[in-house]
C-alpha cells in the first residue's frame with residue numbers, strides 16, 4: 001500500500017470516528033462481503049426443461065422487440081447460417097464500400113462455415129483469432145460483427161458478452177451491425193440468475209451487458225439508433241430439437 | 255441581482271427551455287414515480303439504501319479491497335485527496351504516454367475537478383463523445399442536466415451549430431445530425447491515445463468499475479485507446495456483485511426508466527497482452543475532494559449514498575422552471591443544491607439551498623430515498639447560524655435580528671395585536687385593485703419584486719374563532735354529524 005492510500009483511507013477512518021492509523025481488515029467484517037446462498041438458483045437454472053426454456057425465449061423476444069433487437073429462432077446451424085448470409089447480402093456497409101465481416105473465435109460461429117458461402121461474391125469473412133495481429137484493422141473494416149454471448153437474460157433482453165481470448169470486445173461494438181448467436185439453453189430468466197452465473201467469471205478484466213442497439217435521445221429527446229455502437233442488433237436463437245447440450249448453460253457459464 | 259436569480263430569470267424567459275423542461279419532467283419524472291409505485295419488489299429501494307449507508311460506514315475497507323483486486327490484474331490505482339492531485343496524476347499519465355488526444359465518456363466528476371482545461375493547457379485535445387456533451391462542447395456551453403446535457407438547446411440551434419462547426423449542410427433532422435456526429439466522433443475515438451471516463455459503480459469484491467451508457471461511446475472510449483483513466487468519486491462503490499445488481503438497476507430506472515441501460519460495461523484492469531483491443535494501461539483514480547468531510551458529518555453523510563441518476567431533477571418544481579444553468583455547478587437540481595455547497599462552500603453557493611422549495615418531491619422520486627429536503631433545511635440552518643465545521647459565516651445578520659424581534663413580538667399578545675392593527679392601516683396604500691400588494695417600499699421590496707403578496711387579513715384566525723364560537727361550547731356534536 002502506498003503512502004497516498006494510507007493517508008486517504010486514514011482520512012476516511014477519521015471521518016467515521018475510527019482510529020486513523022489502525023487499518024481495518026476485511027476478515028474482521030465477514031458480513032460486509034456476505035452474499036446470499038445461490039445453490040437454489042443454480043439448481044433452478046440447471047433443471048430447466050425445454051418447455052421452460054422456450055418460455056424464456058418467448059419473454060426474451062418480447063422484451064427484445066421493444067428494445068429494437070431483431071430476433072430469429074432457428075433449429076440448426078445451417079438455418080442460422082442462412083439468416084446470417086441473408087443479412088450480409090441485404091445490408092450495406094456504412095463506413096466503406098467493401099463487405100467485411102468479423103466473427104468471434106467460437107464453435108457456434110465456426111459451425112456457420114461462412115467462409116465457404118460467399119465464393120462468388122465480394123464478401124470477406126474474418127475470425128478474431130487470438131494469434132492474429134490484424135484483428136483490430138479487420139474489425140474496423142467490418143460492417144457486421146458476429147459474437148456468441150455467454151448468457152442471455154430474458155427479463156431485460158440482455159446479452160452478456162465476456163472478453164476472452166479470440167473474443168475481443170470491439171466485435172460487438174465497431175461494426176454497424178451486431179449479430180449475436182445464442183443457444184436457447186444459455187438464456188436465463190433474470191439478472192439475479194445471470195449474476196449468479198457471473199460469480200464464477202468475476203476474474204475477467206472486462207465484460208459487457210448489451211441490451212439492444214446503440215441509441216441516443218440527446219437532440220430534443222428524439223430517439224435515434226446508432227449513436228456510437230451498432231445501429232442494429234440481431235439475435236439468432238439456436239433451438240436445436242435434440243436435448244444434446246442442454247446443460248451447456250451451466251458448463252459454459254458457471 | 256446575483257447570478258442565480260439572473261440565470262433563473264433568463265431560463266424563465268425562454269419558452270423553448272420551458273417547453274423542453276416540461277416534456278422532460280412530464281415523461282421521466284412522472285414515469286419514475288409510476289415505476290416505483292408498480293415495482294414488484296417494494297423493498298428493493300430500502301434495501302439498496304441500507305446497503306449504500308452500510309458501505310459508507312466501511313468505505314476504507316471497500317476501497318482497499320477494490321484497489322487490491324484491480325492491482326492484482328495489473329491495473330494502477332491512485333488515491334487522490336484533492337482535485338489537483340487527481341489532475342496532476344492524470345496529466346502525468348498523459349505525458350508518460352505522449353497523449354495528444356483524449357476521448358471522454360460522460361463523466362461529472364471530470365467537470366467537478368476541472369480536468370479539461372488542465373489537459374488542454376498541456377496541448378492535449380479533449381473530445382467529449384457523449385452526443386449531448388459533444389454538442390455542448392462544440393457550442394462552448396455548459397451542460398444543464400445530468401443525463402440530458404443539452405436539454406436547453408433545440409434542433410435548430412444544434413443544426414446551425416453543426417453547419418458552422420462541422421461544415422455540413424444545415425439540417426434540423428435529429429437522425430441526420432446524430433449520424434454526422436457518429437462519423438466525426440468515430441474518427442476521434444479510433445485515433446485517441448487515452449480514454450477518460452468516470453465510474454458509475456465500482457464493485458469491491460470483484461475489483462471492477464462499471465459504466466452505463468446508451469450510446470456506446472463509453473465502451474468505445476474504454477476499448478480503443480491504449481490508455482484508460484477512470485475517475486471515481488470515492489463513494490461510488492458497492493461491496494458485492496449482489497449489491498451491484500440491485501443498485502445498477504435502480505440507477506438506470508431512475509435515470510431513464512430503463513431496466514438496464516443499453517450497455518453496462520465492467521472493467522477491472524488492462525486488457526491481456528493477446529487481446530487485440532482494450533487498454534494496455536488502466537488507471538483508477540479514486541477521488542476524495544471534500545467527500546471525507548461530508549462523510550464525517552452525520553447530518554450530511556446520507557448524501558453520499560447518491561448514485562447520480564438525475565431523477566430528482568426530473569421532478570423538482572424549481573429545476574423544472576429554472577433549468578440547470580442557474581445552479582452554476584457541475585451538479586444541478588436538488589442533488590446539486592445539496593452536494594455543491596458541501597463540496598465547494600456553503601456560503602459560496604448559498605442561493606442553491608434557499609432556492610429549493612422543500613416540497614419533498616426529490617425524496618419521493620430518489621431511487622435510494624435520500625432525504626434531500628432535510629439536508630436543504632440543514633444547510634439553511636448553517637447559513638442562518640454560522641457553523642465552524644463548515645466554515646460558514648452568518649449569511650444575513652439582519653435577517654437574524656429580524657427574527658429575534660419577531661420572536662419578541664409574537665410572544666407578547668397585546669403587542670402583537672396592536673402592531674397588526676397598525677399594519678392593516680399602513681398597508682392600505684399598497685393594496686392594488688386585485689386586492690394584492692404588488693410593491694412594497696424599501697428593503698421590503700425584495701418580497702414583492704417577483705410576486706404579489708396577499709394583504710394582512712382583516713381579522714386574525716383567533717379573532718374569527720372567538721367571534722363565531724365564543725357562545726357555542728357544544729358545537730362538537732352536530733359537526734361530527736355533518737362530517738359523516
Ligand code: SF4
Nearest residue numbers: 560561563564566620
Ligand atoms: S439524490 Fe437520488 S434522485 Fe437525485 S441524483 Fe442522487 S440518487 Fe438520483
